[in-house]
Amino acid sequence: xxxxxxxxxxxxxxxxxxxxxxxxxxxxxxxxxxxxxxxxxxxxxxxxxxxxxxxxxxxxxxxxxxxxxxxxxxxxxxxxxxxxxxxxxxxxxxxxxxxxxxxxxxxxxxxxxxxxxxxxxxxxxxxxxxxxxxxxxxxxxxxxxxxxxxxxxxxxxxxxxxxxxxxxxxxxxxxxxxxxxxxxxxxxxxxxxxxxxxxxxxxxxxxxxxxxxxxxxxxxxxxxxxxxxxxxxxxxxxxxxxxxxxxxxxxxxxxxxxxxxxxxxxxxxxxxxxxxxxxxxxxxxxxxxxxxxxxxxxxxxxxxxxxxxxxxxxxxxxxxxxxxxxxxxxxxxxxxxxxxxxxxxxxxxxxxxxxxxxxxxxxxxxxxxxxxxxxxxxxxxxxxxxxxxxxxxxxxxxxxxxxxxxxxxxxxxxxxxxxxxxxxxxxxxxxxxxxxxxxxxxxxxxxxxxxxxxxxxxxxxxxxxxxxxxxxxxxxxxxxxxxxxxxxxxxxxxxxxxxxxxxxxxxxxxxxxxxxxxxxxxxxxxxxxxxxxxxxxxxxxxxxxxxxxxxxxxxxxxxxxxxxxxxxxxxxxxxxxxxxxxxxxxxxxxxxxxxxxxxxxxxxxxxxxxxxxxxxxxxxxxxxxxxxxxxxxxxxxxxxxxxxxxxxxxxxxxxxxxxxxxxxxxxxxxxxxxxxxxxxxxxxxxxxxxxxx
Numbered sequence: 001x002x003x004x005x006x007x008x009x010x011x012x013x014x015x016x017x018x019x020x021x022x023x024x025x026x027x028x029x030x031x032x033x034x035x036x037x038x039x040x041x042x043x044x045x046x047x048x049x050x051x052x053x054x055x056x057x058x059x060x061x062x063x064x065x066x067x068x069x070x071x072x073x074x075x076x077x078x079x080x081x082x083x084x085x086x087x088x089x090x091x092x093x094x095x096x097x098x099x100x101x102x103x104x105x106x107x108x109x110x111x112x113x114x115x116x117x118x119x120x121x122x123x124x125x126x127x128x129x130x131x132x133x134x135x136x137x138x139x140x141x142x143x144x145x146x147x148x149x150x151x152x153x154x155x156x157x158x159x160x161x162x163x164x165x166x167x168x169x170x171x172x173x174x175x176x177x178x179x180x181x182x183x184x185x186x187x188x189x190x191x192x193x194x195x196x197x198x199x200x201x202x203x204x205x206x207x208x209x210x211x212x213x214x215x216x217x218x219x220x221x222x223x224x225x226x227x228x229x230x231x232x233x234x235x236x237x238x239x240x241x242x243x244x245x246x247x248x249x250x251x252x253x254x255x256x257x258x259x260x261x262x263x264x265x266x267x268x269x270x271x272x273x274x275x276x277x278x279x280x281x282x283x284x285x286x287x288x289x290x291x292x293x294x295x296x297x298x299x300x301x302x303x304x305x306x307x308x309x310x311x312x313x314x315x316x317x318x319x320x321x322x323x324x325x326x327x328x329x330x331x332x333x334x335x336x337x338x339x340x341x342x343x344x345x346x347x348x349x350x351x352x353x354x355x356x357x358x359x360x361x362x363x364x365x366x367x368x369x370x371x372x373x374x375x376x377x378x379x380x381x382x383x384x385x386x387x388x389x390x391x392x393x394x395x396x397x398x399x400x401x402x403x404x405x406x407x408x409x410x411x412x413x414x415x416x417x418x419x420x421x422x423x424x425x426x427x428x429x430x431x432x433x434x435x436x437x438x439x440x441x442x443x444x445x446x447x448x449x450x451x452x453x454x455x456x457x458x459x460x461x462x463x464x465x466x467x468x469x470x471x472x473x474x475x476x477x478x479x480x481x482x483x484x485x486x487x488x489x490x491x492x493x494x495x496x497x498x499x500x501x502x503x504x505x506x507x508x509x510x511x512x513x514x515x516x517x518x519x520x521x522x523x524x525x526x527x528x529x530x531x532x533x534x535x536x537x538x539x540x541x542x543x544x545x546x547x548x549x550x551x552x553x554x555x556x557x558x559x560x561x562x563x564x565x566x567x568x569x570x571x572x573x574x575x576x577x578x579x580x581x582x583x584x585x586x587x588x589x590x591x592x593x594x595x596x597x598x599x600x601x602x603x604x605x606x607x608x609x610x611x612x613x614x615x616x617x618x619x620x621x622x623x624x625x626x627x628x629x630x631x632x633x634x635x636x637x638x639x640x641x642x643x644x645x646x647x648x649x650x651x652x653x654x655x656x657x658x659x660x661x662x663x664x665x666x667x668x669x670x671x672x673x674x675x676x677x678x679x680x681x682x683x684x685x686x687x688x689x690x691x692x693x
Contacts, residue, residue, distance in 0.1 A: 078140025146443020382407025
């Protein structure tokens with residue numbers, strides 16, 4: 001048998017005792033880890049171990065000694081509660097992290113314990129070999145669609161005749177719960193439309209969820225649903241039939257025009273005589289007696305704990321290890337030949353793989369002239385994006401059917417559209433699928449691209465799970481949200497965001513930027529793309545806002561620090577600080593002029609990003625907001641939540657305390673008091689406070 005090649009149609013000889021031994025090792029490692037932790041999910045690994053074993057040993061193009069090899073196949077365990085299945089595979093395959101085991105046997109013994117590299121759900125960046133963080137069901141399969149798209153885009157961009165660098169596939173194991181969550185349906189629909197033939201989902205069809213049998217809630221014909229999405233489907237009647245699975249995967253690999261769903265009937269808790277096939281095997285430790293009984297059913301020493309018999313690790317070494325080592329070495333040689341033939345393209349790939357922006361990427365960032373009328377920051381964003389993108393080839397994105405409104409379409413020559421027929425296009429059309437859009441974007445980011453998405457700020461609620469996971473993974477996804485306040489007007493309160501801005505700011509590790517004018521918007525793009533280890537949200541106005549004269553006001557480069565002094569009055573220390581984000585900065589500028597005409601010394605502070613501001617040294621923060629100046633007014637047409645940290649106990653926040661209203665944007669803003677006159681009045685109250693208040 002040639003172990004260097006992938007031959008999924010030919011399963012191992014079932015009479016080989018090492019196969020069975022290895023499969024039962026996966027099962028018993030999961031049992032022992034969950035039992036020791038008294039927490040976790042052993043049932044799914046027990047039932048699906050043969051499937052994972054077949055996939056890893058016979059199919060996966062993966063080098064355990066080089067787990068970040070760029071053309072490796074991606075393996076996603078979307079049902080992350082079955083994490084011990086993945087940890088057992090990483091351990092047995094000998095996946096390495098800086099020359100050491102990524103998951104040692106001691107790590108498995110510390111499953112779900114503080115500090116362990118085997119947390120309850122897989123976390124990318126925490127455990128080497130974990131391709132994506134899978135906790136909320138459906139997100140992992142959503143990521144897998146983005147990974148498949150990224151793989152096809154990389155192939156279209158970098159492959160040349162006789163120089164193939166990218167040809168990998170994406171495999172995701174998913175559960176009933178994954179397929180019940182709506183995000184998976186959106187992602188599958190998009191994948192089918194795009195005919196992502198490099199994508200294969202393997203469905204653990206065990207008919208059991210936490211509350212009991214899935215017949216309580218889930219009676220649809222999943223195969224027919226996916227046939228309707230444009231997928232190929234195959235059924236494997238028994239998870240232990242690895243030969244049938246091999247044939248199904250071979251058919252998937254042969255498909256050139258659609259993704260594949262393989263439905264595998266399994267028994268959750270396989271081998272446990274009293275709990276197999278029941279909800280008790282889903283999320284509870286088996287208990288000592290059932291553990292012994294299950295091990296007896298496997299022919300395993302019932303008192304052994306964390307046993308890895310001789311020959312099991314060697315089997316992984318001689319299959320996925322040997323095959324992967326040769327494939328990754330061949331790839332390195334192919335890349336050297338590619339570099340010699342296409343040095344400029346190779347340099348581009350170097351930067352992409354290093355997670356760095358290309359040289360000179362921001363040289364064409366637009367500078368906007370002063371304009372009292374100004375333009376909407378969404379318009380400025382579109383111009384900045386189209387200025388940057390030609391020099392940033394792997395900046396790729398689109399919107400949820402809202403590109404004309406979010407201004408996220410790339411319209412320069414050669415931008416193109418990613419489609420089933422053209423994988424080199426830079427514009428993405430997600431359709432009205434915000435739930436999946438964020439998950440897909442995260443998958444593309446994990447594939448090495450810099451993806452951006454676009455929708456209205458109100459719909460950030462639909463994208464909160466992938467936004468949070470992007471922050472948890474430090475995936476550099478970019479989420480563009482326009483129509484950022486009640487000023488969007490006549491669509492009314494269903495579309496006017498109030499609490500969404502505060503909700504985004506609450507996510508640790510996420511950069512949220514709400515620029516105040518056109519030049520701040522351009523600088524916001526510079527700040528976002530200049531960092532590579534964090535996701536970012538760009539929050540943009542529908543209405544025009546004045547473009548400030550930067551010969552009068554401070555440079556918009558201050559955006560990079562999150563907050564900066566736009567201007568100080570002449571004549572000494574400021575008496576009052578007016579601060580705002582977004583379009584409300586323009587209102588503060590107008591209010592300052594009135595106050596200054598009355599002899600009040602005003603400091604204007606633009607605060608486009610609290611996250612970036614909080615990352616600055618304390619001395620800088622005190623310089624912008626001196627503690628001695630307690631007369632402060634903050635203005636933002638959104639929830640006031642959080643502004644108290646900047647205005648202090650005695651300052652005033654002009655914000656929204658309820659939902660908006662339907663009417664023209666200007667009328668709605670005036671109705672709710674977002675006017676220069678009201679800011680002036682608040683500032684005067686700060687300077688001469690009414691003690692009866």
